[in-house]
Amino acid sequence: MDPVTTQAVKHVQGILEMLNLANKRLLLAISGGADSMALAYLVRHAVGPTSCHAVTVDHGFRPQSAFEAHAVGQYMKTLGIRHEIRKLTWKANSANTDQKTAIPLPSLQRMEEVFRQRRYAEINSVCRNHGIGAVLTGHHAGDQAETFLFRFMRQSGIYGLSGMPLQSAWPLVDHTESLEGRSEPVVVRPLLQIGKPTLYHICKTHRIEWHEDGSNQDVRFRRNLLRKAISDADNHTTSPFHAKSLLNVCMAMQRHRDFINHSIAALLIKHAAVHASLGAIEVSAQADKGQLPPWMANAALCERMLARIVSWVNCKDHPPELAHLQQFSRTICRYYTEDSEHASTSAANVTLLAPAGSRGWVLCRQRPRRLEIPLQTEIPLNAAVLWDKRLMVGVRKRSGCHVPDGTTWEIMSLPDAMQQWADCLAQHRHALRKIHRQHIERHHTVQASQPVILVKLATSENPKLVYALGKPVAGSLADTCLDITVSALKNCPTENQEIVFSHTSNVPF
Numbered sequence: 001m002d003p004v005t006t007q008a009v010k011h012v013q014g015i016l017e018m019l020n021l022a023n024k025r026l027l028l029a030i031s032g033g034a035d036s037m038a039l040a041y042l043v044r045h046a047v048g049p050t051s052c053h054a055v056t057v058d059h060g061f062r063p064q065s066a067f068e069a070h071a072v073g074q075y076m077k078t079l080g081i082r083h084e085i086r087k088l089t090w091k092a093n094s095a096n097t098d099q100k101t102a103i104p105l106p107s108l109q110r111m112e113e114v115f116r117q118r119r120y121a122e123i124n125s126v127c128r129n130h131g132i133g134a135v136l137t138g139h140h141a142g143d144q145a146e147t148f149l150f151r152f153m154r155q156s157g158i159y160g161l162s163g164m165p166l167q168s169a170w171p172l173v174d175h176t177e178s179l180e181g182r183s184e185p186v187v188v189r190p191l192l193q194i195g196k197p198t199l200y201h202i203c204k205t206h207r208i209e210w211h212e213d214g215s216n217q218d219v220r221f222r223r224n225l226l227r228k229a230i231s232d233a234d235n236h237t238t239s240p241f242h243a244k245s246l247l248n249v250c251m252a253m254q255r256h257r258d259f260i261n262h263s264i265a266a267l268l269i270k271h272a273a274v275h276a277s278l279g280a281i282e283v284s285a286q287a288d289k290g291q292l293p294p295w296m297a298n299a300a301l302c303e304r305m306l307a308r309i310v311s312w313v314n315c316k317d318h319p320p321e322l323a324h325l326q327q328f329s330r331t332i333c334r335y336y337t338e339d340s341e342h343a344s345t346s347a348a349n350v351t352l353l354a355p356a357g358s359r360g361w362v363l364c365r366q367r368p369r370r371l372e373i374p375l376q377t378e379i380p381l382n383a384a385v386l387w388d389k390r391l392m393v394g395v396r397k398r399s400g401c402h403v404p405d406g407t408t409w410e411i412m413s414l415p416d417a418m419q420q421w422a423d424c425l426a427q428h429r430h431a432l433r434k435i436h437r438q439h440i441e442r443h444h445t446v447q448a449s450q451p452v453i454l455v456k457l458a459t460s461e462n463p464k465l466v467y468a469l470g471k472p473v474a475g476s477l478a479d480t481c482l483d484i485t486v487s488a489l490k491n492c493p494t495e496n497q498e499i500v501f502s503h504t505s506n507v508p509f
Contacts, residue, residue: 001045005202008038008194013046015190019134019167019499022047027132027185028054028081029123032068034210036138038199039191040079041208043136049080055126057119058087061105068211075208086122088115120171127185139164139189142196142230145246149226158260159319162253164189167499169491171317195243197234264305265494271295272309273360275440276488278450278470279391280364281309282440285355292336302329309363312493314349315390324348332361351445362440365390365449370415377410381482386489387411387451394485395453401481406458414468417452424465425452428473441470453484 001009016022028043030036043052054076058069069085076083090105106114123135144163151160170184191199203210230246233239268274271294273282286293296302303325310320310328324347331352335343343354346366353362365388373388381403384394395409418425432442440446447469454463455477465473470486472478 002205004198005042005205008198008202009042009045011194012042012190015166015188016043016047019188021134021188024051024134025130025132026052027123027127027130027135028052029135029137030054030056030072030076030083031138031213032056032072032211033138033213034203034208035140035143035191035196035199037072037075037208037210038202039136039138040076040081041202041206043190044079044081052081053126053130053132054081054083055123056083056085057122058085059115059119060088060090061115062213064211071209071211084126086126088118088122124170124185133185134188135170135185136188136190138191138199140191140194140196140199141243141247142227144192144250145230145243146226148246148250149230149241158253158256161250162257163250164192165254165499166190166192193247196231260301260304263301264308267295267301267305268308268494272493274488274492274494276492277486278364278441278446279313279488280362280440280446280449281313281493282359283309283361283363285360286336289336292333296329296332299329308493310348310350312488312490313363313365313390315489316349320348320350328352328363353443353445359440362443362446364443364446367445367448368413368415370413370419373413373416375410375412375416378408379410381407381409384485385411388413390489391451392485392487392489393451393453395455396483396485398481398483403477403481404458407455408458409453409455409466410463411451411453414448414450414452417465417468421452421454421465424473425468428465428468428471431474432469432471446470451486453478455482 013022016026026043026047028036028040030040040052040054054072056069056072058065060066066087069087073083073085088103090103103114103118105111126132127135147163148161151163154160167186167188170187202208229241230243233241234243236242237244239245271284275282283295284293295305303322306325306328307320310324314320327345327347331343331345335354343352345352349366350363351366353364355361368388376385376387379385379395381395381397384392387393393411397403414425429447450468450470452465453467455466456463464476466476466478466482467473467484467486472484478484
């Protein structure tokens, strides 16, 4: 093995050991390009083939994609790595496609986004099937430089210009799964400090065949234009588009982001209470008018703390807009500086509720509109579903309790449930009045953001209401035979799931 490859293998091995993944099962996302093929070679020599499983997602968009996916499988076989192909189907792009299960081909503007969503859904399915907790991708230094430039053009701040982290949480994917051993994989990018020329060198030196995706040369996609600008600067080290220069700035932004994240976590631990089962956060309020709460003392940290809270509550893929964060900040400031007793506002699908009595500021999901959240039906017992893309909801049969086989449950929003179950919901609301009226669970906006669950016994035609307004219904099956769990999809906002590099790689760029 030549020195460049040896150093690259040691680099990948060191990363996996640092992340405690060297002895874990790993899924390699292999497209067939030089970067992912080199990734397979490096990981195989870093940890061995037995702990690796590879997947190739055939987007079915190019005529030669099936051949390329098969060729990847052949090379994985020579490495001793198990491999599978997941093929995406699109409506009207093949006479042999099952048009009932296929999805319409997206417009050019949305193509990259839709491809990414479906690719991650397939990879997530492979992880669940094989009990794998980490997905390794071939994102390299050039990709990081592209990401930096792309976000710079969108005028991103420190968080955006930090680029892709070494490890991050899995992107949100809708699914139904067993309650047993539920966990989401992490995404690991071990090649972020290795340049594309080095990966080409590894493939050529070890006679690894790869396939170039012709769509990567299509300049109608903005990323491809940026990729060309970075590639053209490879031999001009003084160019502002040289990948290594861009990465130096990117890593500086990562260090700033890391410091900010630690500061935000300290503020949240001291001043916030996370209600994971409600998907809401309560932040302490200052008792005296005319004086802002301590967590607002630093405007920049306050803005980032609100951004962290809003992102946790609404579970969006993208961070909240600055205008929305400023809207929340202005509302809070007016409450303390003006005669405003009932300050509240909504933005980014999140509602800010003013303090009342001993209750502080509450940020919860904005009251959903009718038909905004899709109805999910015929869910088996002992399964969990992702509801509203933010809450994991599960219904489990208690041990020793008899529930007829074939019993299912369904879940919907409160506004939708009111159309048919208004009387039952009114009785349930009346029974919950014993809860202290200033408690967060008692607020009607928080209650409206909670799911409504109905159970349909196999022996009955009509479903029964068992959970609503954040609480089980008294006297229902939830009292006697079922355990209902509701928890926020994202980890506690005081935890940082992202890991960045703390040093510069020794691998030849």
